[in-house]
Amino acid sequence: MMRSYLKFGMLAAALIGMSATNTLAGDLGLIVNGDMEVVSRFAPHGDPGTGDTPAGIPDGWHHSGHTGWSNPGDPVLSPTHSLRLSDFAGAIGGVFNPPTVDPTLGMEEGRSFATAIPGVGNLGRSLDLSWNWDWDITSGTVFTATVRISDAPVVSFDLVGTITDHNFFTDGSASSGGFQTFLASIPLGPTDASFDIIYNTGDRSLNDPDPGKLDAIGSLFVDDVSAGTVPEPTSLLLLSFGGIMVMGRRQRG
Numbered sequence: 001m002m003r004s005y006l007k008f009g010m011l012a013a014a015l016i017g018m019s020a021t022n023t024l025a026g027d028l029g030l031i032v033n034g035d036m037e038v039v040s041r042f043a044p045h046g047d048p049g050t051g052d053t054p055a056g057i058p059d060g061w062h063h064s065g066h067t068g069w070s071n072p073g074d075p076v077l078s079p080t081h082s083l084r085l086s087d088f089a090g091a092i093g094g095v096f097n098p099p100t101v102d103p104t105l106g107m108e109e110g111r112s113f114a115t116a117i118p119g120v121g122n123l124g125r126s127l128d129l130s131w132n133w134d135w136d137i138t139s140g141t142v143f144t145a146t147v148r149i150s151d152a153p154v155v156s157f158d159l160v161g162t163i164t165d166h167n168f169f170t171d172g173s174a175s176s177g178g179f180q181t182f183l184a185s186i187p188l189g190p191t192d193a194s195f196d197i198i199y200n201t202g203d204r205s206l207n208d209p210d211p212g213k214l215d216a217i218g219s220l221f222v223d224d225v226s227a228g229t230v231p232e233p234t235s236l237l238l239l240s241f242g243g244i245m246v247m248g249r250r251q252r253g
Helices: 004-021 235-250
Strands: 061-063 067-069 083-087 109-112 125-139 144-150 163-169 180-187 195-199 216-233
Touching: 067 109, 083 109, 083 195, 125 144, 125 195, 144 180, 163 180, 195 216
Parallel strands: none
Antiparallel strands: 061 109, 067 083, 083 216, 109 195, 125 180, 125 216, 144 163, 144 195
C-alpha cells in the first residue's frame, strides 16, 4: 500500500510541476486586453491604426501622446494590433532623424489599468509575467517595462497605497530584429494586493539622475502581455500530498 502512495505522489508532483511550468506559455488571465485587440470603451480617438500617430487606444490601457494602437504595417503577433510607443516628441521641431533631443520633454508610456492580485494574505505567491516586445532605438540605449506592485486594493484605474517598482529593460541593442519574448517572476509579500505595468521609452534604472525625462528615441511595440499568480513549489507539493492523504483514507474506508 505504501508503494502505491509513493507512486501516486510522484505522479501528482510531476503533473503539478508540469502545470506550473506550462502556465507561463499562455495567458495567465489578470491583464485586460493583453493582446491589444479590443478598442477602448472610453476614448478611441478616431479609427484604430490611422493617422500619423496611433489612433485608437487599446481597452484596459492608459496612454501618453504618441502611444496607442499600432498602425497598419507595424509589427504584431496576435492577430492585428500591438501597443505602439513612438518617441519622437523630444526632437526639436518634430524632426525625428537626426534626433535633436529636448531633455525637458518627457518619455512616452503605455500603462495597464490597476489590477487586483488574488490570494492576499497568503505566503509564497509570485507574480509571473510574460510579454513580447519589438523595438528600434535611434538614440539612447534602452526602453523600460516597470511592474508596479501596491499593498492597497484597486480603487480606480491607477494604483494607490505604497508602491514598489520593478524595472525590466530591453537588452541594450539598437534593434530587436523582431519580437522578443520576456519572462519574469516577482516574489510577492502577503499584503501585495494590486499591480500595473508601464512600458516607456525612458531608462528607469535607479541610478538614472532624472528618470522622468526623455532617454531614448525610437519605437517600441508590445504584444501578448500576460500576468498571473502562481503558488511557490512548497505550496504545490503540500497540495499534492493533501490529495494523497485523502485518497489513502478513502481506500482504507
